[in-house]
Amino acid sequence: MYSPACKVTDIASLIPQRSPIMMVDDYIIEDELNCRSELAVGADNMFLDETGRLSVEGVLEHIAQTAAAHIGYLHRQAGETVTLGYIGDIKRCAVTGPLPAVGTTLHTHVTVISQVGDVSLVSAETSAENNPILNCRMKVAEG
Amino acid sequence: MKQNGRLYDILEENERGFSLRMKREHSVYQGHFPGNPITPGVLTLQMVCECLSRHVGRELHYAAIKNCRFAAIVRPGDHLRLNMQTASVDGTVKLKANLTGSDNPDDLRLQIDADLQ
Amino acid sequence: MEKDELVKKMIEILADEFEVEPEVIQPEANIKETMHLDSLSLVDMVGLVNEEFGVEIKTPDLPTIKTFADLYDYVFTRM
Numbered sequence: 053m054y055s056p057a058c059k060v061t062d063i064a065s066l067i068p069q070r071s072p073i074m075m076v077d078d079y080i081i082e083d084e085l086n087c088r089s090e091l092a093v094g095a096d097n098m099f100l101d102e103t104g105r106l107s108v109e110g111v112l113e114h115i116a117q118t119a120a121a122h123i124g125y126l127h128r129q130a131g132e133t134v135t136l137g138y139i140g141d142i143k144r145c146a147v148t149g150p151l152p153a154v155g156t157t158l159h160t161h162v163t164v165i166s167q168v169g170d171v172s173l174v175s176a177e178t179s180a181e182n183n184p185i186l187n188c189r190m191k192v193a194e195g
Numbered sequence: 196m197k198q199n200g201r202l203y204d205i206l207e208e209n210e211r212g213f214s215l216r217m218k219r220e221h222s223v224y225q226g227h228f229p230g231n232p233i234t235p236g237v238l239t240l241q242m243v244c245e246c247l248s249r250h251v252g253r254e255l256h257y258a259a260i261k262n263c264r265f266a267a268i269v270r271p272g273d274h275l276r277l278n279m280q281t282a283s284v285d286g287t288v289k290l291k292a293n294l295t296g297s298d299n300p301d302d303l304r305l306q307i308d309a310d311l312q
Numbered sequence: 313m314e315k316d317e318l319v320k321k322m323i324e325i326l327a328d329e330f331e332v333e334p335e336v337i338q339p340e341a342n343i344k345e346t347m348h349l350d351s352l353s354l355v356d357m358v359g360l361v362n363e364e365f366g367v368e369i370k371t372p373d374l375p376t377i378k379t380f381a382d383l384y385d386y387v388f389t390r391m
Contacts, residue, residue: 068228068229069228070226070227072222072225073235098222101256107241107256108256109237109240109244110237112237113237136231138236138265139236140265140355141263141264141265141352142260142263143260143263144261145257145263145309147256147258147259165359165362165363166355166362167355168354168355168358168371168374169351171354171355191355193351
């Protein structure tokens with residue numbers, strides 16, 4: 053169905069978000085339930101706070117787009133069209149490390165825990181420079 | 196926040212919360228989504244954080260989010276009401292808030308239970 | 313795991329996750345009404361059952377799981 057550890061760089065084919073709110077550079081599929089993604093925090097990122105660091109909200113958007121890219125990828129593999137994904141809820145979210153500064157690359161791992169109809173529950177962990185910075189659970193609803 | 200202008204206007208502020216109106220124009224709507232402007236859920240989350248910061252008089256950030264439910268979408272032009280309950284414990288602000296349509300408390304858009312520092 | 317053990321554990325984790333009193337989780341009670349589940353929290357329940365018991369509730373099977381007794385049977389026969 054897919055080649056393992058396949059890297060997708062044309063993220064725009066998997067999610068409908070466009071500049072200035074594209075928050076994933078690379079998406080790497082591991083298997084049907086697991087994927088990874090990367091984002092280099094650029095100086096023009098719209099989620100930079102007053103200290104030049106990416107905000108918690110920016111990390112959460114990056115996670116949401118990673119999950120949406122994964123759902124989009126699975127749809128594309130099944131010959132279906134890519135839909136809009138919305139965040140349904142965020143739970144058990146903990147900020148565990150310093151927020152990333154400009155020039156840092158985020159690494160995110162998303163695991164699908166369950167899926168019911170158009171709603172997927174995922175757990176996500178984001179790190180930067182080998183330090184975990186945020187983990188959470190999120191539901192992404194397609195609509 | 197380094198955004199190309201604010202996403203919303205504060206119409207009214209009192210001890211219980213804020214009356215807000217989403218601006219019709221903001222660069223984010225070019226990409227979210229092309230031809231179908233919807234306020235990104237995380238930006239409504241950020242709006243809550245900014246309002247709370249203003250309310251307590253210092254810059255706060257989310258430290259933990261127990262639950263944040265995006266009950267319905269927010270669009271440019273929407274007129275909203277933010278109701279907040281806060282408690283301060285050792286420098287952490289514990290927040291319970293909901294964001295609804297301005298004239299209908301049953302029109303829930305966002306519900307949040309979080310700690311900010 | 314014996315079935316009564318499963319039931320006990322299920323009540324414990326559901327009551328904790330959905331913040332209801334364990335006593336309201338009766339075998340013939342309706343799951344959605346008892347725990348006030350909507351389309352989002354239903355996914356939490358499915359995820360919880362998968363994590364705790366290693367049983368994946370398939371979307372097409374969900375309409376057949378109305379009461380807690382239905383849920384216990386579904387999970388027990390698939391463990």
